Amino acid sequence: MKIIVIGHGMVGHKFLEELHQLGLPGAEVTVLGEESRAAYDRVHLSEFFAGKTAEDLSLVAPGFFPASGFTLRLGSRAVAIDRRARTVSTADGEILAYDKLVLATGSYPFVPLLKGNDRPHSFVYRTLDDLEAMRASGAVSRSGIVVGGGLLGLECAKALRDLGLQTHVVEYAPRLMAVQVDDDGGRILRGKIEALGVKVHTERNTVDIRDGATARHRMVFSDGTHLEADMIVFSAGIRPRDELARENALAVGARGGIAIDDHCRTSDPDIYAIGECAAWKDQLFGLVAPGYEMARIAARHLAGEASAAFTGADMSTKLKLMGVDVASIGDAHGRTAGCRSFRYVDECKQIYKKIVVSGDGKRLLGAVLVGNADEYGTLLQMALNGIALPADPEFLILPAGDGKAKPGLGPDALPDSAQICSCNNVSKGQIAAAVADGATTIGQIKACTKAGATCGGCVPLVTQIMKAEMARRGMTVNNHLCEHFPYSRQELFHLIRVGNIRSFADLLEKYGKGMGCDICKPTAASIFASCWNDFVLQGELASLQDSNDYFLGNIQKNGTYSVVPRMPGGEVTPDGLIAVGQVAKKYGLYTKVTGGQRVDLFGARVEQLPLIWEELIAAGFESGHAYGKSLRTVKSCVGSTGCRYGVDDSVGLAVELEHRYKGLRAPHKIKFGVSGCTRECAEAQGKDIGVIATERGWNLYVCGNGGMKPRHAELLAADLDKATLIRLIDRFLMFYVRTADRLQRTSTWRESLEGGLDYLKSVLLDDTLGLCDELEAQMQHVVDTYQCEWKTAVSDPDVRKRFRTFINDEQADPAIVFVDERGQKRPARADECAALA
Amino acid sequence: MKAHEPLWLPVCGIADILPGTGVCALLDARHVAVFRVADDQLFAIDNIDPRSGASVLSRGLTGNLGDHLVVASPLYKNHFDLRTGECLESPEHSVRTYPVQVHDGLVSVSLS
Structure with a gap:
């Protein structure tokens, strides 16, 4: 059987996945995708501006097409269907035969018919290509208007804000998200959105768009007022792509869309339609869930399951728009005959909650939640499953009183x-x-x-x-740390901090058993350092450090160590560089410039380390902590000091940040980057902390990573002044230090956080855990108690005497052998050692 | 005097070894790691890590894994039983052990 699918969007691809899983024998499947990209996640499209790439958003599992044997043709647009011959023609003039045809053509953005709607720098918000065009325009724009204050319009406004534009939303209706929320909810939502710096203009009917005086466009409204901006995005709803159906006399719904029956068949039984292009009982579904359900039904029906039927879909939604929770369940507007509602409005915290119950008060029919949607899961399940309401349903949405638990709905x-x-x-x-x-x-x-x-x-x-x-x-x-401690690292951190525990022996006695091991000892040492910040080689602490921290250098495979002086922000004076060179030359150290903008010296024997560091300290250097699970480097570009594009002084900030956080012990190493403009030469978005200068301050990105598993950092907050930026970094770092697992970089920590970036924002920006003051104070303690570990080590005779190869002999390790390579020394390989011996 | 009284080679004072850690001694051209673990028990094993050939085992962290008293190699983190020298992860990389004693605060090792 030859099956052709027209459209490779979310629903089209879901259909392919279902069909592949059903394993229809003899099926020959071809899918025609109009875009140049295979199916991607349109629900999370705005994350493209927060750092996600097209690959991140792809929905096609690696190897799906080879494994299924299905053929995907991208950039291939179907232009005509011949129902009698059962063929599809493409724009390239190809004619493909089918036995069954599936239309998953989706929808197109509605652009109001008005003069000037096709001017340059005006866009729609639908595809990744649209977003790329918006990004390019955003780089040369200062302000933007979104036409449409619905769900998609607000998503789009977030995107413009992420691009750093002064953002306006223009809506024809009297409130935002008119479909999902009521007047009161709309008012609260508006307040919240405006507090974020987005200007909302409701009840505006645009009549034309022309050249502006202060910006590229002027949008003129029917009441004679106008608004100017550099770019315009239309997001005023979607319309089904049903033109192939109309041209081929397939039935369409009353409000458009290809009419389908309960099995997702069109008026031609060999043609199915699914997703946003389909109309079931004259209803269109603009959400992904009903589209997925149609894909499942169509695939099963096509595979011979005659009873597979679409029975409508729940249109409840919950989303977070620019950090504002909005949810709508069932009959949100209370249109059911005889229904009653309960409402709760908190104009201080800007929260609005409403539930709609049946006339007899026994069933939940609908709900609207704005500003806080914690109850969404409970309310949705109550509505969907017809669960009997408690006697006083108002308590479902009222804030919990003193010590009184909210009537929740346990999973049971x-x-x-x-x-x-x-x-x-x-x-x-x-x-x-x-x-x-x-x-x-x-x-x-x-x-x-x-x-x-x-x-x-x-x-x-x-x-x-x-x-x-x-x-x-x-x-x-x-999640126990090891056999000695039945606690996670986070729990251990809490026990140590709250119990004021300062020694491993004490910790072991109170909370552990046995002698400890190479897992728990360094973990405890790191937590002690984060909490109390005593010298890491002081007394018992020294015995907990692994070799790198014990000798304050990175151990190399022949047992020598690296020497890495700190060069904050990658800045070094000529005299400093000369001193480093002289030390390297004197001790015969292999010298390499690193990606972290400093110089690594390799091949130092333990007994040489204090001598080398004495000379470096005398030349004004400090430990670079290249050996520690701690702050490594703050990479920077030249910035406004010299660069003709630089917006702010990235080197200055990088130096300041590196000095502030140097020495901080953490679950893993931490790298920063600071870029002076959006060209991002410091690659800050690939770092644990990335800071990028904007016209209005600094953007803070977090949880990026290069290395083994690259991850784009995400925007935590935008346009910050320096004091706020530093306060946020304090909070972020200390929250990570407190809660991450051992050896968990910020990127994997972020992936494991329930609630993701939104949760992180709520803790660090909205202080939902009430922790921020404490986190800042703890960081300030670490900053205030900083010491250069090498300086302390070389001036403490007890510590210093540990730096020797043999306890009973002054000689150097004869097993360490170097050979020359490209003018420097490197460790000899085993075969070279044998040859030399 | 017994016929085969081992020859004890002096290493260092017990106070020269920080509790929980080890030191390396050069004894008759051999590199020997001497560890001082809980309750001042002493153990001596080869200092050369068989996997890397580097003279580093004395710089590993000590502890216990179940009933084994162990040191973890600072390079690849494989564990050596301090009593038997067995490498727990790959027995083919095991090391030899040496008798060790402390007398009047002086630590000594026998290579016999």
């Missing part, structure tokens, strides 16, 4: 059939089954059930169900 109250993930139609029973099959982390649950893998809104509930199921089975998640 849900039936096994309850749909938990609506995007991928995963039930509670399937999640429980995955746990039974051995899944014990949210990552594993996502991988085997796909629950939470699309919009992520259900992840908290999925996690609860997973944990409850694990508890029911008597399983525990063992």
Whole structure:
């Protein structure tokens, strides 16, 4: 059977996945994609501006097409269907035969018909190509207008804000998100969005767009007022791409869209339509979940399951728009006959919550949540499963009183059939089954059930169900540090800090057993350093350090160590550089310039280390902590000091940051980058902390990584003044130091954080855990108690005498042999050692 | 006097070894790692890490894994049993052990 799929978007690809899983024998599947890219995640499109790449957003699992045998043709647009001959013609003039045809053409952005709607620097917000064009325009714009204050319009406003533009939203209706929220909710939402610096203009009817006086465009409204901006994005709703159906006399819905029956068949039984292009009972569905459901139904029906039927879809949504929670469930506007509502408004905290209940008060029909959507999961399950409401339903949305627990809905109250993930139609029973099959982390649950893998809104509930199921089975998640301590690193950190524990012996006696090992000793030493910041080689602490921290150098494979003086921001004076060169020459050290903008010297024997460092300290250098799980370098570009594009003094800031955080012990090494403009020459977005200068201050990016698993850093906050920037970095670093696992870089820590970037923002920007003062104070303590470890080490005779190769002999290690290579010395290989001997 | 009384070679004072750590001694051209672990127990093994050929085992962290008293190589973190010299991860990389004693605060090792 020849199957052609027209459209390779989210729903088209879901159909292919379903079909592949069903394993239809003899199926020959060709999919035509109009865009140059294979299916990608349009739900998270705005993350493109927060650092995600097209690859990050791709939905096609590596190897999917070779494994399925399906043929994907990109850049191939279907222009005509011949239903009698059962063929599809493409724009390239090719004619392809089909037995079954699936239309997954999606929708197109609606652009209001008005003069000037096609001027340069005006865009729609639909594809990655659109976003790339917006980004290019954003680089030469200062302000932007989004036409449309709906869900997509606000997403788009976030994108413009991320691009650093003064952002306006223009909406025809009297409120934002008119479909999902009511007047009161819309008012709160508006307040929140405006507080973020986005200007909202409602009840504006645009009549034309022309040249502006202060900016590229002027948008003129019917009331005679106008608004000027450099770029315009239309995001005023979507329309189904049903033109192929119309041209071929397939039935269409009353409001457009290709009419389909319960099996997703069009009026031609050999043609299916799914997703945003389809109209079921005259209804269009602009969300991904119903589209996915149609894809599943169409695939199963096509594979011969005659009973597979689409039965409509729940249009509840929960999303976070610029950090503002907005959720809408079921009958949000209270249109059911006889229904009643409960509302809670907090104009101080800007929270609005409403529930709509049935006339008899027994069932929940709908809800609107703005500003805080914590109850979404509970309310949605109550509405979907018809769970009986408590006697006083208002307590579902009222803030919890003193010591009174909110009437929640534990996972136990849900039936096994309850749909938990609506995007991928995963039930509670399937999640429980995955746990039974051995899944014990949210990552594993996502991988085997796909629950939470699309919009992520259900992840908290999925996690609860997973944990409850694990508890029911008597399983525990063992995150113990090692056999000596039945605690995670985070728990141990807390015990040490709160219990004011300062020695390993004390820690072992109170919370551990045995003698310790090469896992827990350095971990404890690192936590002691983060909390108390005593000299790491003082007394018992020295015995906890692994070789790198004990000898304050990185051990090399022949047992020698590296010497890395700190060069803050990559800045070094000519005299400093000469001194480093002289030391390297004197001790015969292999010398290499590193990616961290400093100079590494290799090949020092232990007994040479204090002598070398004495000379470096005399020349004004300090330890570079290249050996520690601690701040390494703050890389910078030249910045405004010399660069003709530089917006701010990146070197100056880098030097200041490096001095502030040098010596901070952490779960793993930490790297910073500071760029003086968006050209990003310091590659700050590949660092744990990245700072980029803007016209209005500094943008702070976090949790990036190069190395083994590159990860783009994400924007934590924009346009900060320096004091705020430093305060935020203090909080971020100390929160990471407190909560990460051992040897967990910020990037993997971020991936493991439940709630992701939003959670991080809530803790660090909104102080939802009430921790910020403490985090800042703790960091200030570390800053105030900094000492150069090498300076302390060389001036302490007890420490200094440990730097010898043999305890009973002055001679150097005869096993360390070097050979010459490219004018320097490098460790001899085994065969070279043998030849020399 | 017994016929085969071992020859004890002096290494250092017990106070020269920080509790929980080790030192390296050069004894008759051999590199010997001497460790002082809990309750001042002393152990001596080869200092050369068989996997890398580097003279580094005395610089490893000590502790216990189950019933084994161990030192972890600072290079590849493989563990050596201090009592037997066995490399727990790869027995083919095991090292030899040496008798060690402390007398009047003086640590000495026998190579016999």
